[in-house]
Amino acid sequence: LEIERLNLDFLSINGNLIIARDDVYPLFLGGNKARKMVKIIEDIENKSCNAVVTTGGIQSNHCRVAALACASKGWECILILHGSGKQFFSEKGNALIMRLSNAKVIFVDAANIGPAMDQAMVGLKDRGLNPYYLPGGGHNKAGVTAYIEAVKELKDALPSGYIVNNIFLASGTGSTQAGIIAGCRSVGWTGTRVIGISIARQKQRGIASINQSLNYISTLPNSFSDDIILYDDFLFGGYGKSNMQLHSFVIDMAKNTGLILDETYTGKAFLGMTEIMKLEMLNGNSLFWHTGGLLNLFA
Numbered sequence: 001l002e003i004e005r006l007n008l009d010f011l012s013i014n015g016n017l018i019i020a021r022d023d024v025y026p027l028f029l030g031g032n033k034a035r036k037m038v039k040i041i042e043d044i045e046n047k048s049c050n051a052v053v054t055t056g057g058i059q060s061n062h063c064r065v066a067a068l069a070c071a072s073k074g075w076e077c078i079l080i081l082h083g084s085g086k087q088f089f090s091e092k093g094n095a096l097i098m099r100l101s102n103a104k105v106i107f108v109d110a111a112n113i114g115p116a117m118d119q120a121m122v123g124l125k126d127r128g129l130n131p132y133y134l135p136g137g138g139h140n141k142a143g144v145t146a147y148i149e150a151v152k153e154l155k156d157a158l159p160s161g162y163i164v165n166n167i168f169l170a171s172g173t174g175s176t177q178a179g180i181i182a183g184c185r186s187v188g189w190t191g192t193r194v195i196g197i198s199i200a201r202q203k204q205r206g207i208a209s210i211n212q213s214l215n216y217i218s219t220l221p222n223s224f225s226d227d228i229i230l231y232d233d234f235l236f237g238g239y240g241k242s243n244m245q246l247h248s249f250v251i252d253m254a255k256n257t258g259l260i261l262d263e264t265y266t267g268k269a270f271l272g273m274t275e276i277m278k279l280e281m282l283n284g285n286s287l288f289w290h291t292g293g294l295l296n297l298f299a
């Protein structure tokens with residue numbers, strides 16, 4: 001895990017901020033979904049599966065990563081995409097990579113994702129394959145575990161005795177946030193605040209999803225519930241929506257720091273973080289976990 005210290009004087013935020021660079025995670029073109037997929041591949045292999053069924057949008061980072069992972073292993077991959085075929089075949093970014101990877105794509109309305117995934121599983125079994133059912137976003141136990149281990153990597157990458165007091169990240173399905181919460185507790189950072197900036201969901205639904213992820217890995221139900229901090233003040237109208245403020249912020253960050261953010265995920269989270277840091281006097285060392293999203297810029 002690469003750690004970078006940026007000069008953020010232009011944002012006039014106080015305190016110490018470092019960046020954890022999962023945007024440059026080396027496999028499958030990077031991002032948190034790639035880090036999750038490495039653990040998910042282990043799970044697929046442990047279960048002797050040889051095909052994957054998963055789901056996401058036309059520009060899903062998770063589906064791009066799943067498609068590349070399957071291509072690298074020689075596994076059949078079926079992507080149940082919610083969105084239009086026209087958009088999928090004309091756009092670049094993640095859609096282009098999915099096309100190159102030769103994954104099989106099926107387009108459905110959001111309401112039909114579940115039945116379409118079930119049908120794809122049955123179809124693969126009928127052909128004698130052993131398919132792995134992978135929830136959208138890599139939202140399963142292996143995905144959460146990837147981030148428990150990532151916090152150990154983070155701790156090892158920092159000077160001995162360094163404690164991170166606040167960790168900010170973009171939160172979608174919530175499994176990355178859940179893994180980081182559990183990971184902090186497991187390395188003994190009991191007071192670390194893990195602050196999710198929701199990029200799509202209202203607070204209540206987001207928290208329920210993070211709780212569900214925590215239950216995948218904890219034998220004590222809801223044992224971390226009190227540790228969940230999620231802001232839904234930076235949705236900018238919902239998933240994939242943006243405005244001039246966010247657009248300009250992403251440009252200013254690139255110009256002034258060289259850090260590339262996107263408007264779907266990390267731009268919302270970084271902007272949210274700077275506003276929270278200005279409003280609440282957060283003490284100690286802060287960290288922004290950069291979860292990727294570069295290809296969303298190239299869509």
Ligand SMILES: Cc1ncc(COP(=O)(O)O)c(C=O)c1O
Pocket residue numbers: 031032033061062137170171172173174175176177265266291292293294
């Ligand atoms: C770039 C990026 N950041 C953050 C997230 C959110 O991750 P999670 O679904 O684990 O909350 C996603 C999920 O799509 C993503 O692609």
